[in-house]
Amino acid sequence: MNKTINAMYFSATDTTKKVVLEVASEILKNSANEKDIKTIDFTLPSKREVEVSFTKDDIVVIGVPVYAGRVPNKLVDYLNTIKGNGALAVCIVVYGNRDYDDALIELKDIMESDGFKVISGGSFIGEHSFSKILAKNRPDKKDLTIAKRFGDKIYKKITTGNILGNVKVKGNKPYRKHYIPKDKKGHSSDIRKVIPKTNSNCINCKLCAKVCPMGSIDYDDVSKLNGICIKCGACIKKCPTHAKYFDDEKYLMHKKELEEKYSNVRNEPELFI
Template identity: 45%
Template sequence: MKRVIVMYFSPTGTSGKIAGAIAGGISQAMDCQLETIDLTEPEVRDREYSFSDQDILVLGYPVYAGRVPEVLQAPLRRVKGNGTSAVLAAVYGNRDYEDALIEGQDILTEGGFSVIGAGAFIGEHSYSKKVAAGRPDGEDLACAKRFGEQISDKLKNSQLAAIEVKGNRPYKDPMPDMPFLPKTTDACTDCGICADKCPMQVIHRDDPRIVDQGCILCSACVKSCPVDAKYIAAEPIVKIRGMLETKFMDRKEPELFL
């Protein structure tokens, strides 16, 4: 094996941490090169990628309403494998991952990959700082690294057959259109961090209070603001947050497929 490529879309950093830990476990166990492709950056999502049967791809992404995020659909279909082994890491906010793994597997299989491992991991919910607060934590990252080591054992033993994951076809309906925008309090210092972190580049760098249409409500701006000046106050989001903070506070653990 020549390379381990860790590819992720990670607006709030959770998917990147998990995918990185898995890939690190593989690359250390197999003593091979590790490369990173961050699809959170718009210009990176626009590129085409092709991998060989000597590579392994670790793909990390957040779960949006039980699905692969819509913003990733076209970019992932530009990623091509040539009998390339792949590992999926879907990160959800302690509610459910539903069809996010099986959809990710289908997309990569259509692109020429064989998904030999997959995991559903937990990250702090994008709509709340209370639901799965601080996750992935040390236990999650250690689990992800061990998972990578288990993947390396499969590779060493040439166990490259595709696996079965949980999920349904047809997939559940996507999240309904919610054309809401984050708001900004007077605490804003114009530091511009939110604009830098926005994966859609809809926040104005010269005035972070101005947000154009195209926001995907990923909460990267909310989570990254050092003075808590960004927030999402749309009534549907507030209701979802209340539901999550009422029903989904118990700790869930990663679910792995090998």
């Protein structure tokens, strides 16, 4: 199989990255292709300013996190600019153990509208962006073993020429509305404008500003935001001194609800080939 294998992902806390690279690496390993995997990490804003185009000689393993049961709103415009030109695509979504709802079918639809031929799709679980205990340390060894097997099955599908049919993935059409948390009285709880705070542990290392996928954290004063916060968890989970945190009551209530409801449940990856 003489195709270029591409690993393409948005991964603020590296969970999606791990799954995508595992799947892509297994396809490459099976193919005995001397080419290296081409990595396209579009997590940072500057990377989403670069035009990306493929050909029918490419295989693209693309992964995004699930936000509120859907492909993140702030990625849709960028994803719609990618040019597939007949390339094969594997769609992967990673969610924090609640549900991926319609994210996978939405990603598949976007890729197909971009001119890709989607040959398989999968949902995997990663540590929730809000929490350090919900789906803790996932994807774990078991998840990555499944990702390897997935890559093996994809390779076999390609090399047997069984890529003519339209792969079916789980999800609703029309898509369901984004998942909205509720407060104790059952009212909708809007946390979109919630922003992280900075405590006295901050050593001004600037790491949070460098890893923010929206480019919103002010480089000169990291306690300030110059744009939106998508609650990806990058600044909090990657801070070496634990200086970043959320204190909004609605956010914390939703975080607690998720942890209480889903921490003792182990959802497993779902594969569609």
